[in-house]
Amino acid sequence: MSAPRFFAASCLVLLLSACNPQAPEGATVPLSETRGDTDPRGGAISDATVEAPAPEQVELPPAERSDEPREVNWQPMELTSGEAWISCEHDYVVHGDGEPLQSLGYSAMRKALKPCRENGLLRLRYHGKISAEFTAMIERTAELADTLGIDKRILDLDSTGGQIEQAIIAGDIIGESGWTAWVREGSVCHSSCVLVLAAGDMRMIAGKVGIHRMIRIGSQATSRAELQQELQDVHAQVRQYLQRNGVAFAIADLMMTVPNRRLRLLTDAEMDFYGLDGRNAVEDDLQRITLTRECGEAFVQRKDAFFRAYDRECRAPSEQVDAMADCGQALRERFGFPDPECPVESPLSEYDLGTRLPLASAARDRDA
Incomplete structure (x- = not known):
């Protein structure tokens, strides 16, 4: 790559890095080519x-989103x-x-x-x-x-x-x-x-x-x-x-x-x-507040540790989704999930077919 093109690419990386407040200091990300x-x-x-x-x-008006529940x-x-x-x-x-x-x-x-x-x-x-x-x-x-x-x-x-x-x-x-x-x-x-x-x-x-x-x-x-x-x-x-x-x-x-x-x-x-x-980082923050109250600080810390390990061990490039899921389920055993007190809030709980929210039994009762 010529010096001018290398310099321009380096500047673009730095500009994009500035857009992400969560990026670690000094982090750089390789830019893929535009193709297809x-x-x-x-x-x-x-x-x-x-x-x-x-x-x-x-004048750029703010993008407003109503918090009122939508009627289906x-x-x-x-x-x-x-x-x-x-x-x-x-x-x-x-x-x-x-x-x-x-x-x-x-x-x-x-x-x-x-x-x-x-x-x-x-x-x-x-x-x-x-x-x-x-x-x-x-x-x-x-x-x-x-x-x-x-x-x-x-x-x-x-x-x-x-x-x-x-x-x-x-x-x-x-x-x-x-x-x-x-x-x-x-x-x-x-x-x-x-x-x-x-x-x-x-x-x-x-x-x-x-x-x-x-x-x-x-x-x-x-x-x-x-x-x-x-x-x-x-x-x-x-x-x-x-x-x-x-x-x-x-x-x-x-x-x-x-x-x-x-x-x-x-x-x-x-x-x-x-x-x-x-x-999702925003959902993670929201759940942290609720889970600390409902499941305890130790549960939240253990869940954080699980996702750090999941990112390291299960999210390999070009991995298949089912393989990611298998890796995650094996990893959960190491961290004691699903939690007996908070099974639905445990990570990857969509793979625990035996757990329910209370609403499920209520719905069955209504149908009966």
Whole structure:
């Protein structure tokens, strides 16, 4: 590499490092090359209506998110933007993807999820675009899982992207309803799918994760300044969304710079550095407060020690998701998990099919 190019790359590494407050002092992350054509089925698409004022009048409004509970709309809807399957088992090698989810209607979805009450676990496999239908599917699945007492939820992603606004809405629902997010070997999570991935309580990644520039649909821009102005509000919302999910701002900035006809695949080191892989840092902080009160300080310290060991021993590059899970389960025995007093709060509790939240038995009583 020539001296000027090496210097520029070094500066970029330092700038990206500054975007992550959790990065250790002096840390550097190798930058992957931009490569791969984008898939026309996905992308990072913004279709929000934007009325751009003159450049000197630009004001960036904060990205607001209502804390009021959403009322689930059960209007009949078909899943046309992708395919989905429901499984009551975490072992996809043995049990496959599960039963196809044909409709997003209440009766059809309840029928599909009801068998999962027995294990208290559901795995939602999705292959397709991030769309309003995807958001409705996530919201309705979470609602029914609450009703049925299914407290362990895995989102098994394979998506080339889609609508940014829908990814943010779906991600906020995921963040509020307790999901583990997977990108299995052979699967991808590109563009706006990365925002969905960011929301998981725990992220297990063996497939390819990539990003590129956002695309404005229906833009009236006639110059670079006008187009950039239209994207500023969306960019601000993405930054705030990433912040509340503990992911570095650099991801939003890369979504403004990588050409949308290309794809920037993130390395394992970058995903860890940006906070996209492993335990969600914000969820970890929230749980620490609750778990200290409910399970004790010793439990919290033991759980912290487990995740440090998990990061060292189980999150190897190019490892398969099921192998990560097997490693984690073996590691849990070493740290005394599942805890007899707090089994549901134990790490990787989605693999403990014998544990339940109290809501599960209440749901069975209601049905009886």
